[in-house]
Amino acid sequence: MRQMAYFEAKLEALREIISADESVHFISDIGTGFLGLSEHRVRFGEIARDFPDRVIAPPISELAFCGLAIGAAMSGLRPVVDLITASFAFEAWPQIINEAANARYMSGGQTQAPVVFHLLHGLRGAGAAQHSQSPQAMLWNCPGLEIVLPASPRDVKGLLKTAVASNNPTVFIDHVLLFECMGDVSENDAAIPFGQAEIKRKGADVTVVATSYMVQRSLAVAEQLAKEGIDVEVVDPRTIVPLDFATIMASVEKTGRVVVVDECHMSCGVAAEIVARIAESGFDKLKAPMRRVATLDVPVPYSPPLEDFISPTEARIAQAIRATMN
Amino acid sequence: MRQMAYFEAKLEALREIISADESVHFISDIGTGFLGLSEHRVRFGEIARDFPDRVIAPPISELAFCGLAIGAAMSGLRPVVDLITASFAFEAWPQIINEAANARYMSGGQTQAPVVFHLLHGLRGAGAAQHSQSPQAMLWNCPGLEIVLPASPRDVKGLLKTAVASNNPTVFIDHVLLFECMGDVSENDAAIPFGQAEIKRKGADVTVVATSYMVQRSLAVAEQLAKEGIDVEVVDPRTIVPLDFATIMASVEKTGRVVVVDECHMSCGVAAEIVARIAESGFDKLKAPMRRVATLDVPVPYSPPLEDFISPTEARIAQAIRATMN
Amino acid sequence: MLLIRHFEEALVALHEQGHFSGHYHVYIGQEATGVPALADLAPDDALFATHRNHGHLLARGADPGRLFAEILGRRDGYNKGKGGTFHIAAAGLGFYHTTGIVGGNIPLATGAAYAAKTRGTGALSVCLFGDGAMEEGAAPEAFNIASLWKLPVLFLCENNGKYGANKAVGAAQSSTMAAYPLTELPGLYKIPAVQIDGTDVGAVFNAVSEATGRIRRGEGPQFIEAQSVRWPGSEGNWPVLPVATNVNLAWDASPVPESKRDWYRSSDPVLIFIRELVAAGVATREQIAEVEKSVKAEISQAVQFALASPFPEPAEALRDVFA
Amino acid sequence: MLLIRHFEEALVALHEQGHFSGHYHVYIGQEATGVPALADLAPDDALFATHRNHGHLLARGADPGRLFAEILGRRDGYNKGKGGTFHIAAAGLGFYHTTGIVGGNIPLATGAAYAAKTRGTGALSVCLFGDGAMEEGAAPEAFNIASLWKLPVLFLCENNGKYGANKAVGAAQSSTMAAYPLTELPGLYKIPAVQIDGTDVGAVFNAVSEATGRIRRGEGPQFIEAQSVRWPGSEGNWPVLPVATNVNLAWDASPVPESKRDWYRSSDPVLIFIRELVAAGVATREQIAEVEKSVKAEISQAVQFALASPFPEPAEALRDVFA
Numbered sequence A, B: 001m002r003q004m005a006y007f008e009a010k011l012e013a014l015r016e017i018i019s020a021d022e023s024v025h026f027i028s029d030i031g032t033g034f035l036g037l038s039e040h041r042v043r044f045g046e047i048a049r050d051f052p053d054r055v056i057a058p059p060i061s062e063l064a065f066c067g068l069a070i071g072a073a074m075s076g077l078r079p080v081v082d083l084i085t086a087s088f089a090f091e092a093w094p095q096i097i098n099e100a101a102n103a104r105y106m107s108g109g110q111t112q113a114p115v116v117f118h119l120l121h122g123l124r125g126a127g128a129a130q131h132s133q134s135p136q137a138m139l140w141n142c143p144g145l146e147i148v149l150p151a152s153p154r155d156v157k158g159l160l161k162t163a164v165a166s167n168n169p170t171v172f173i174d175h176v177l178l179f180e181c182m183g184d185v186s187e188n189d190a191a192i193p194f195g196q197a198e199i200k201r202k203g204a205d206v207t208v209v210a211t212s213y214m215v216q217r218s219l220a221v222a223e224q225l226a227k228e229g230i231d232v233e234v235v236d237p238r239t240i241v242p243l244d245f246a247t248i249m250a251s252v253e254k255t256g257r258v259v260v261v262d263e264c265h266m267s268c269g270v271a272a273e274i275v276a277r278i279a280e281s282g283f284d285k286l287k288a289p290m291r292r293v294a295t296l297d298v299p300v301p302y303s304p305p306l307e308d309f310i311s312p313t314e315a316r317i318a319q320a321i322r323a324t325m326n
Numbered sequence C, D: 001m002l003l004i005r006h007f008e009e010a011l012v013a014l015h016e017q018g019h020f021s022g023h024y025h026v027y028i029g030q031e032a033t034g035v036p037a038l039a040d041l042a043p044d045d046a047l048f049a050t051h052r053n054h055g056h057l058l059a060r061g062a063d064p065g066r067l068f069a070e071i072l073g074r075r076d077g078y079n080k081g082k083g084g085t086f087h088i089a090a091a092g093l094g095f096y097h098t099t100g101i102v103g104g105n106i107p108l109a110t111g112a113a114y115a116a117k118t119r120g121t122g123a124l125s126v127c128l129f130g131d132g133a134m135e136e137g138a139a140p141e142a143f144n145i146a147s148l149w150k151l152p153v154l155f156l157c158e159n160n161g162k163y164g165a166n167k168a169v170g171a172a173q174s175s176t177m178a179a180y181p182l183t184e185l186p187g188l189y190k191i192p193a194v195q196i197d198g199t200d201v202g203a204v205f206n207a208v209s210e211a212t213g214r215i216r217r218g219e220g221p222q223f224i225e226a227q228s229v230r231w232p233g234s235e236g237n238w239p240v241l242p243v244a245t246n247v248n249l250a251w252d253a254s255p256v257p258e259s260k261r262d263w264y265r266s267s268d269p270v271l272i273f274i275r276e277l278v279a280a281g282v283a284t285r286e287q288i289a290e291v292e293k294s295v296k297a298e299i300s301q302a303v304q305f306a307l308a309s310p311f312p313e314p315a316e317a318l319r320d321v322f323a
């Protein structure tokens, strides 16, 4: 098995996807495509150079170029749109929420819009209030969109392939702080089906359900807590729509203790939904109150110590896990 | 005490508000302002006629006219913007989410934007997927916005006054199916402070937390179930930001049984957040699993029996309440 | 055109009878735009309509029975009752997605054109929208991209506000727009744009043929503003018929209540066309009356079909969210 | 202008030294726009800037120490460290809200103008944005309203893409825009619009005075496109100094690496202005060198102030969400 950096696996997936299917187009800035402000961003340019007719840079018109991608998807293409920072997706909200999500349903199943929206979410360090948002909870409240949150090199590659192959509109939500993370990626890595959670770490005492970069953070915390004798199981849903609730519940039944870690703001965030579902279906399995670790309900501040204070840090994750043990 | 229809109380509030404060401007269609497609909509024209310099009809440019209202609020006005159907608020999402919600915080407290956005949410009957949305959950996931959900004639009047007087950006989310509802409204009705839940019906067996039109529906169900010997308490938060969680918890401590009824789509909806909070803080008070009644996670269909099927109907509310009693 | 007119009039009756309850919009007064505009398209061209879509669907050959059924929320509707009046889609006719969001279809149609161009299908895309959509930022954003990328899209703006709200500035807008005539905005983005009389069948046909010809020759997007005078039945929020149309109104408008008679006398595109046909000797009054008779029979059959169609099973609501 | 230049250059150094880590943008190359443009405003005028705001704040008299402190996330920053480089607000100077969303400030500034007009304060509002913002739908939407309602707002578009990406079409845009020159879009909405050389202090001062004069006389919104040539230090995503500016470069650009020398020789607004001052006999080279010396001292004091300012207490993060 190859060890590979996350961003390399992502680039490899992008190249394989555009090579394999003529109907794939990338609508994206050439200089930074899919890698945001990371130092590797120029690497996307290699792909753009090799597929000049299928990589196109739009004006700063998110509403129109997302709508364009949706319309193109309705007409047989598989466009992948890079919105860069997730906050810019709000510019395209009418097209994503009102058009893409509803197209199949409103038409009674006649029309499909197999478009992929690519976003970089979360606290990236000094992004402040307008460049640090995590819109996955808002999107989850809008039926009709698949939502993907990769957290490892293998997942980013396998899930990206599934996203582009999917016949549904898919929001692919990545995190720039994952890019340097290393992991196994097999040469002929297969697509990873949506709706299959992965137990990223087996454990007996507490179930931690985490998404995106919070998976890596929770894994680090789990190692720490192992030294305290707390055996943490980390469950990564990988896609929240569809959600593999069965795997989550199986873990909850085993441990009876739950912490949900997610980078959305707390209220009506992803963690709220997962906690609510467990509260409804797993009430009698719980040995202790569940805990949520999420971004505190304030706009994201710029200054590092303030950002840190509201963030789902390792310290806050550890504290929540310990609390469930009492 | 006067008995008054909800829409009359709302109109009275609008008139009193614009009469009392020179800095209030209504940015709104003249022919339908604040009353959507209800048969009473033309009544807003009377107010527009009496305040021609402070009621202004914008072009179909939600993004710009909401931004305009925010900017005007930063410069000393108190604009009240009618977005009509809540779904149209998505057009203005960048201004509401990125600018209004963050203005005070990003500026370190220097700037305030006392704007009110008025929306009509929810299943109104044959609104289909693009005219039936309930964006309050998405908005709750964005810190910095106050969110108001009136459910009675007295509340719509008292909360509207507080919304306009508030120095924060406020989203006032109304429901056209409430307009004919009758209730007591005193002549000199006072503003109703935000963050004060109201027990709309006292009961001993089950706590139903409901918002907006679902309050009225839950009250109807409560009367039905009284005949079956189930004594339902209906708690109406009235504002979800700020949320009066203490009143909710006091009720939960009394009954030990919880149903949350809300018209957002289920996943990451308002009900998810309320259930999650109770799961975290009230775990040991619960005698049964909590239940959510919300709009099912599909786009809203047009055909009446389909719309009914996904809606938080009286039947589904009653069923959920009964389920908590077993 | 007569089919559209009688369809919409029957629809108003169905609404008044309580067969459906939601908000809806009719195409009365714009028939002379939709019919000739869509007459000459190719089978694989894509069309993106709005809340005012019934006429477009019919002009493209949609089955009136299934249209009524959709608007009545019935199982045999084009969208199984899930879309309703604002969202009628008929993929077989190229209507993939009909939006109720003003301006929402402009980027979508531009995208279908992007697909047609990059796939080399030779198809084009037609975006049908009202003058109000020009006030949404989606319009200039999409015009810019369509122009830069030379996409095969026809922007057909139906300005039903001639002598409308903005009369004061000598313009023809249904609402407030500083940039007029409306052709200037696409023009600014270097999209050839013409203003035509949308109640003149020949003018519409010629303008559209010319535009689609240019598009198919690879000259990029084209814009047409088709002007019409707002039908007086749409003054309120719900349509109200001033009169039941019959072809005799073409020569004698006296059955129309006086306050609304003017429109039927001089701005009704259906009656204008009838007078043209007769004047040109293409048809006699009697022949046209015959056509109307058969149209009415077709409509009444279509209404019967729709009323006989059952409502969908409730659990149908859970299908078609995802593939 | 020298203050802005040395501020930004010091900032690049602070970034390289790791004193702050986020993405940021500097105003180098546009000093001759911001300084004269904001020279003549009234105290209660409102200003709405963007991600490239440092120069605007300084031109309006902001304290460089508190600016550095904000960008370094310190307690004494204008926004207590909560806003950072993209969002510097200084309500006392009329900067109520600075957005990092391209185009986001255009509706906001229009709104401040609406407030000024309806409250009758006589103030105006200045919206400072880049050429890229013209591609966002927010721009035409807001232009339309500003024009219809005759609002007292100056749209000042800083086009730092002269000879930029769109050179091919003979335009001056940093990115893709079919509608050029940029003055045509506001012009379409009947907003008087001029294009000027943004590196010419006098031209900017005159154009802005004329525009604000018209606005204050009630003539409604005005638009100015101030063109400048993109500073070669901003080619990557992070600014990199080709050279540390000193006034002697005005006469001898040889210290600049050859590939970037052209800009300093012919497009650097600070050096252009210095040559003008000397040529006009307003100042000698020596006097200007003296000024630079004192500016550098001021900047270095300001840096010290910022570095000495503590980070805010973590719990400060919970304040200022609501009134």
Ligand SMILES: Cc1ncc(C[n+]2csc(CCOP(=O)(O)OP(=O)(O)O)c2C)c(N)n1
Residues within 6 Å of the ligand: B060, B062, B088, B091, C025, C051, C052, C100, C101, C102, C103, C129, C130, C131, C132, C133, C160, C174
């Ligand atoms: C984004 C959005 N804003 C507002 C509305 C409400 N609305 C429905 S139709 C309409 C008028 C549209 O005018 P126009 O585009 O000229 O179409 P017409 O009805 O005249 O055919 C409006 C404002 C909407 N559907 N979508």
Ligand SMILES: Cc1ncc(C[n+]2csc(CCOP(=O)(O)OP(=O)(O)O)c2C)c(N)n1
Residues within 6 Å of the ligand: A060, A062, A088, A091, D025, D051, D052, D100, D101, D102, D103, D129, D130, D131, D132, D133, D160, D174
């Ligand atoms: C809505 C939105 N889309 C994209 C971005 C990312 N972005 C930041 S600066 C920039 C370029 C802006 O160009 P311009 O307006 O000309 O300003 P300049 O940086 O040249 O001063 C972009 C695309 C953003 N901040 N906001």
Ligand SMILES: [Mg+2]
Residues within 6 Å of the ligand: C130, C131, C132, C158, C159, C160, C161, C174
């Ligand atoms: Mg119209």
Ligand SMILES: [Mg+2]
Residues within 6 Å of the ligand: D130, D131, D132, D158, D159, D160, D161, D174
């Ligand atoms: Mg620029």
